[in-house]
Amino acid sequence: MKSLKAVKGTKDILPWESPIWHHVESVCRDVFSTALYQEVRTPVFEKTELFARGIGEFSDIVSKEMYTFQDKGGEWLTLRPEYTASVIRSYIQHHYEQHSPLQKLWYIGPLFRQERPQAGRLRQFHQFGIELIGSEYPEADAEVIILACQLYQKIGLREWELHINSIGNTKDRLKYIQLLSDSLKPHFDDFCPVCRERFDKNILRLFDCKNETCQGLLDEYAPKITDHLSPEDKSHFDEVCKLLDVQGIAYTINPKLVRGLDYYTRTTFEIKGKQLGAQDALCGGGRYDNLVEELGGKPTPAVGFAAGIERLILALDAENKSDIPGSRPDLYMATLDVASYEGILKMCTALRNQGYIVETDLLRRSVKAMMRDANKKQARYVTVIGPDELESETLTLKNLETGQTNQVSWNEIAKALEKEISTP
């Protein structure tokens, strides 16, 4: 039989890689829960229509990257390609607003997009993020951005930068798009073929082009969206910036930052990792004041972000910070024979019940092999159990770091470990 492999664009999180994942998850939990955000877990698949309506039918994600299938009842379903639509669906369906006018939510889990895999881009990938639903005020935008920054700080990542922008409300944006089109039209022929194609389809995406000529033309001829905001949007954006200043967070106002999803309004932001290659967006988000209504709820303002975990781990890796030690045994119980194993089995389980990490030998190995194993696993203490120990109901605790040994009786083992371990 041909050996089976994980499908293209998917990855196993291997046993020895899980500590860094646990670390990321626990920092998320810490940061979000101390701001009183609650975790929401939504199903991995939804009706296809949800994403078509939420993300935008003509976006790349919906039009060519979704894992969509028909179930046996003939219903069209899709593995979620992003989180926000699902969370908003749940918000509307279960009337979250009846519990409290402001919902502070966070999530973490896998997403699916059928793209060509590359560094920092997988077909099954993982994101965490938050959605803050119900507040239209700049304090909400600022809190979301600050939480994102706090998270990267707490996780220990050094090299990242925050870019923010405001793309205003939908009506003013249409006016701006017209202005942009008019200003750039005289130079149409100088743009790259990709940009020329985008000209009519979605002219805002010209800003994402990596071609230097195009960027030069934009710098010279494109009006800045931040100069064409309504007074309300402008003061909203100014207040967001001010709050970031108050918090002491460094940022770059980047008028070229237009996010790809259709639902954004006003504030958009992105955190870039400097260690990463082409896929350098660690975290992206912004305000989406129309989405709840578009998905069938009451008009409700909202703001949030999503962050890629694989990219974060790549970035930590590049800074040599992804090596999080796994757990090490407090006690390694080396048994010489089956009778010894029988003798200490209950003691071992009792210690584990008390929270001690205890390793035993299940391979009937030699003492030398068990000692090597204990050392490799960085056990704090080792004890070798044989006929003598069974007879006397005592054991010798050996501290693997110092080499010191200590005789204790079986019923004092927990006390001995506690004393030794709590005073390192």
Next chain:
RNA sequence: GUGGAUGUAGCUCAGUUGGCAGAGCGCUUGGUUGUGGCCCAAGUGGUCGUGGGUUCAAGUCCCAUCAUUCACCCCA
């Protein structure tokens, strides 16, 4: 979907003008009975991605194919 690079041991990689398949790390065992690390020794481990072709002979040259990877695109 488009372009480039790369496929040899569990991992990282050598392998000359075609001539017996290699190293380091890892893993296992041993170095006098029941005490680790360091050191020493032995052992384990590969359908050279796959299928064709050229040749007395192919890991090496040619063709095809698959996979991986980087970049475009898009996005986290």
